[in-house]
Amino acid sequence: IIGLDTSHSTAFTKFLNGPNAGAEYFGYKVVAAYPWGSKTIKTSYDRIPEYTETVKSFGVEIVDSIAALLAKVDVVLLETNDGRPHLEQAIEVFKAGKVLGADCFSPMNTEPTHPDLFWYAIHAVEYLYTVMGPGCKQVTRMFNAENDVTVGVWEGGRVGTVRGIKKGKEDYGGTVFGEKGILQMGTYTGYELLLKEICKFWQTGVAPVTPKETLEIYAFMEAADASKRHQGISVSLADVMKNAQK
Numbered sequence: 001i002i003g004l005d006t007s008h009s010t011a012f013t014k015f016l017n018g019p020n021a022g023a024e025y026f027g028y029k030v031v032a033a034y035p036w037g038s039k040t041i042k043t044s045y046d047r048i049p050e051y052t053e054t055v056k057s058f059g060v061e062i063v064d065s066i067a068a069l070l071a072k073v074d075v076v077l078l079e080t081n082d083g084r085p086h087l088e089q090a091i092e093v094f095k096a097g098k099v100l101g102a103d104c105f106s107p108m109n110t111e112p113t114h115p116d117l118f119w120y121a122i123h124a125v126e127y128l129y130t131v132m133g134p135g136c137k138q139v140t141r142m143f144n145a146e147n148d149v150t151v152g153v154w155e156g157g158r159v160g161t162v163r164g165i166k167k168g169k170e171d172y173g174g175t176v177f178g179e180k181g182i183l184q185m186g187t188y189t190g191y192e193l194l195l196k197e198i199c200k201f202w203q204t205g206v207a208p209v210t211p212k213e214t215l216e217i218y219a220f221m222e223a224a225d226a227s228k229r230h231q232g233i234s235v236s237l238a239d240v241m242k243n244a245q246k
Contacts, residue, residue, distance in 0.1 A: 001030055002066060002089055003080030004051040005037035005044040012077060017058040032061045032072040038082035066092045075181050087186055087193075091130060101159045104128040104174035104185070108148055108164030116228075117150070117221040121164040125217055127174050127185060128152070132160045134216045139223035140234045150224040162224075219244070 001009050013030045015021065021029075035052050038044035052062055063069045066089060070076070076093050080086060106124035110116045117125065135155040142149045148164040165171070174185040197208045216237065222244075223235040 001033040001055070001060075001077045001079055002069065002093075003037045003078065004033055004035040004048050004055060005041075006047070006079050006081040007051075009033065009077075009079045010051050010054045012079075013055045013058050013060060017060070028075070030055065030058065030060050030077075032063050032069045034063055034066050034069045037080055038085075041082050044081040074179070090183070099131055099158075100177045100179060101161075102128055102131040102174055102176045102185075103161045103163065104131075105163040105165055106172045107170040108166050115221065115225045116148075117162075117164065117224055118218075121148070121162065122217070122221065123172060123188075124162045124164065124174070125221060127172070128160045128162055129213060129217050129220075131174070131176050131185070132158065134210075134213045136160070136216065136220055136237055138234045138236050139220060139227055140232060141224045141227035142232055143228060150220075150227075152220060215241075 001012070003009060013033075016025055016028055016030050033052075033055050035048050036045075037048055056062060061072070063072070070093065078086060078090055078093070080089060104124045104127040106121055106127070108116070109120040111119040132152075132154055136152040137155060138153050140151045142151070146167045148166060150162040150164075152160045152162075154160065172188040176183045176185060201207055219237045219240045223237050223240045226235045226240065227233055
């Protein structure tokens with residue numbers, strides 16, 4: 001469990017680790033917990049000491065980082081009461097290698113001066129790379145007047161997709177597929193989180209996204225564009241990068 005600032009955490013632990021846990025829980029047990037959790041909402045963080053002692057009484061190990069927790073578990077309950085750190089905490093879980101693939105989507109408005117994915121659907125591509133990270137090997141694109149889907153195959157056979165919404169309700173989001181669970185990604189909530197990352201970059205000089213990942217995002221979109229130009233053939237990212245260096 002990540003987040004011992006909510007009664008969900010103690011309730012779930014009592015159900016899963018209690019003596020009357022039934023077959024409907026398939027033998028799952030809470031084995032480790034990272035307490036934080038909200039650090040700014042008093043009504044939440046005031047609960048942490050009590051809830052920590054409660055879960056410890058059920059044999060749960062308390063760890064001092066998400067990384068330490070991930071080394072001890074197979075699946076994760078992200079229970080932090082404060083929704084603001086959810087994405088940051090979830091990304092750490094995603095990058096631990098327990099994610100098999102993701103399907104991401106965003107509106108797909110286009111601009112004639114730009115390749116189509118480069119204009120607005122880049123949002124969905126960035127969602128995808130936030131979860132999958134770099135390492136995509138090949139890209140195939142399927143499209144018609146109303147649909148546009150790009151499929152990437154990563155190292156180890158993981159598959160991620162980008163759907164550009166051309167028609168119908170527009171929104172941002174996606175689904176992450178893990179070894180033993182499925183998680184819905186968050187949607188667009190405004191520019192504040194982006195601005196905070198920009199200011200952090202100004203202050204520290206450390207970019208929130210590595211140059212390698214940024215280049216691969218553009219290689220992914222160029223490979224998708226090449227696939228579209230050639231009626232949906234698979235295009236290697238290595239070939240795209242090689243051509244860009246000529």
